[in-house]
Amino acid sequence: xxxxxxxxxxxxxxxxxxxxxxxxxxxxxxxxxxxxxxxxxxxxxxxxxxxxxxxxxxxxxxxxxxxxxxxxxxxxxxxxxxxxxxxxxxxxxxxxxxxxxxxxxxxxxxxxxxxxxxxxxxxxxxxxxxxxxxxxxxxxxxxxxxxxxxxxxxxxxxxxxxxxxxxxxxxxxxxxxxxxxxxxxxxxxxxxxxxxxxxxxxxxxxxxxxxxxxxxxxxxxxxxxxxxxxxxxxxxxxxxxxxxxxxxxxxxxxxxxxxxxxxxxxxxxxxxxxxxxxxxxxxxxxxxxxxxxxxxxxxxxxxxxxxxxxxxxxxxxxxxxxxxxxx
Numbered sequence: 001x002x003x004x005x006x007x008x009x010x011x012x013x014x015x016x017x018x019x020x021x022x023x024x025x026x027x028x029x030x031x032x033x034x035x036x037x038x039x040x041x042x043x044x045x046x047x048x049x050x051x052x053x054x055x056x057x058x059x060x061x062x063x064x065x066x067x068x069x070x071x072x073x074x075x076x077x078x079x080x081x082x083x084x085x086x087x088x089x090x091x092x093x094x095x096x097x098x099x100x101x102x103x104x105x106x107x108x109x110x111x112x113x114x115x116x117x118x119x120x121x122x123x124x125x126x127x128x129x130x131x132x133x134x135x136x137x138x139x140x141x142x143x144x145x146x147x148x149x150x151x152x153x154x155x156x157x158x159x160x161x162x163x164x165x166x167x168x169x170x171x172x173x174x175x176x177x178x179x180x181x182x183x184x185x186x187x188x189x190x191x192x193x194x195x196x197x198x199x200x201x202x203x204x205x206x207x208x209x210x211x212x213x214x215x216x217x218x219x220x221x222x223x224x225x226x227x228x229x230x231x232x233x234x235x236x237x238x239x240x241x242x243x244x245x246x247x248x249x250x251x252x253x254x255x256x257x258x259x260x261x262x263x264x265x266x267x268x269x270x271x272x273x274x275x276x277x278x279x280x281x282x283x284x285x286x287x288x289x290x291x292x293x294x295x296x297x298x299x300x301x302x303x304x305x306x307x308x309x310x311x312x313x314x315x316x317x318x319x320x321x322x323x324x325x326x327x
Contacts, residue, residue, distance in 0.1 A: 004031040004032060005030055005031050005032055005038075005039050005042055006030060006031035007030070007042070007046050008029055008030060008046050010046070010049050010050035010051075010052075011050075013046065013047065013050035013052045013069070014050055014051075014052060014071075016052070016069045017052060017069050017070060017071050018068075018069065018070075019068075019069055020066050020067065020068045020069075021066070021067055021069075022064070022065075022066055022067070023058060023061060023062070023063055023064065023065050023066075023067055024063065026054070026058055026067050027043075027058075030042070030043050030046070035058075035059065036308060038308070040058075040059050043058065044059070047072075051071060051072050052069055052070070052071060052072060053069070053070050053071075053072040054067040054068065054069055054070070055067070055068045055070055062097070062176060063099075064176070064197060096178070096179045096180060097175065097176055097177065097178060097179055098173050098174065098175055098176070098177045098178070098179050098182060098192070098194055098205065099175030099176060099194070100179065100213075101179070101203075101205055101209055101210070101213050102209075102213075103203050103204065103205050103206070103209040104175060104194040104202065104203040104204075104205055105175065105194075105196075105202050105203050106203050107202065107203060108133060108193065108194075108201050108202065108203050108204045109123070109127065109129070109132070109133075110132065110133040110134065110135040110201070111123065111132060111133075111134055111135075111145075111162070112134070112135070112136060113134055113136055113142050113162070113163070115134075115162055116162070117150075117160055117161055117162045117165055120132055120134075120145055120162055121145075121150065124145070124147070130146060130147060130190065130191070130206070131144050131145070131146050131190070131191045131204065131206075132144065132145040132146075133145075133170065133193055133201065133204070134162065134166050135201060138200040138201065139195070139199045139200050139201065141170060141172065141193065141201070142166070142168075143163075143166035143167050143168050143169075143170055144166060144167045144170035144191070144193070145162065145165060145166045145167075146166075146167060146190075149165055149166055149167045150165045153165040170189075170193060171185050171189050171191070171192055171193065172192065172193040172194065172195060172201075173185075173192055173193075173194060173195070174194070174195045174196075174197070175194060175195070175196055175197060175202065176197065179210075183210065186205060186206070186207055186210055187207060190206060190207050191204055191205065191206050191207075192204065192205045192206075213306075216306045216307075217306060219312070220295070220299045220307045220311075220312060220315055221299060223312075223315040223316065223319050224292070224295075224296050224299065224315065226319050226322075227292060227315070227318060227319050227322060228259075230319075230322040230323070230326040231262055231322070231326075232254050232255065232257075233326050234275055234277075234322075234325065234326050235254050235257075235262070235265065235266075235275070236254065237274050237275060237276070238254075238265070238271055238274060238275075240252030240253075242265065242268075242270075242271055242274075243257065243265065245265075246261045246264040246265045246268075247261055248261070259289075259292070259293040259296055259297070260293060262289065262293075263286055263289050263290055263293060266282070266285065266286055266289065267282065267286045269282070277325055280321075280325075285321075288314070288317075288318050288321070289318070291314050291318075292314065292315060292318050295307070295311045295314060295315060298311075
């Protein structure tokens with residue numbers, strides 16, 4: 001969240017050089033609890049002004065990491081084209097972790113081992129649960145009750161109990177484990193119980209959570225791809241000399257343009273007239289394109305946090321505009 005963001009004076013940051021503090025404490029200094037695109041940019045600006053950095057980088061480290069504050073050398077401000085040059089080859093800063101899925105930290109409802117089976121199944125029906133952990137206290141996992149395990153127990157012909165109907169060796173992982181390594185387990189069992197770093201259970205991941213998360217993370221990439229494809233199609237009316245005029249590599253090929261170069265190319269009155277979108281104000285189009293450029297450079301780093309609803313809406317709106325002019 002950025003509502004409570006508060007800038008830290010450069011002098012205060014300089015005094016902290018050489019110190020080591022937990023990531024959570026570092027974020028609290030700036031009035032935020034979690035990292036997102038907005039407050040990461042604001043915090044980075046404060047650090048840059050003070051010429052202070054963190055090892056590891058506060059932008060990509062684990063939430064439990066210890067940050068060592070160091071003095072950095074002043075660097076030249078990157079141009080828009082430089083940012084765009086880096087983005088196509090950007091790789092994930094770290095592997096996706098189990099705890100990156102929201103459901104892994106949203107809590108998990110459970111029953112104690114002495115709960116009556118009828119009461120447990122009633123809870124599953126009311127809450128529409130497919131799995132219900134059986135936990136003694138907060139960390140002693142005894143089993144997981146599933147509709148499948150209940151059905152198997154009924155086939156024995158014996159009167160089922162919670163103990164006999166639950167799966168005795170349920171699957172679980174910790175928040176810092178790599179998610180990809182556990183995907184086969186989630187696919188096979190349909191769920192994965194999640195422990196926090198203190199050993200307590202803090203959430204449960206289902207197959208639906210995984211597919212939903214990857215859809216959420218992938219959608220911005222597909223939207224940017226659609227936007228870029230349509231931009232290139234509409235710019236095909238321009239000649240090589242016009243392209244070279246804004247291009248760093250001077251190849252004259254539209255396919256080699258960066259998003260920053262798209263902006264400069266379109267923000268030329270002669271080029272805009274050749275494109276022929278008389279019903280669209282050029283300044284407004286360029287303004288929206290620049291917002292897309294910034295968002296594109298953010299998602300190119302494949303950070304585990306989903307795109308904010310506002311930024312996603314910006315991509316949706318711009319893609320929708322292009323679809324009206326570029327079939």
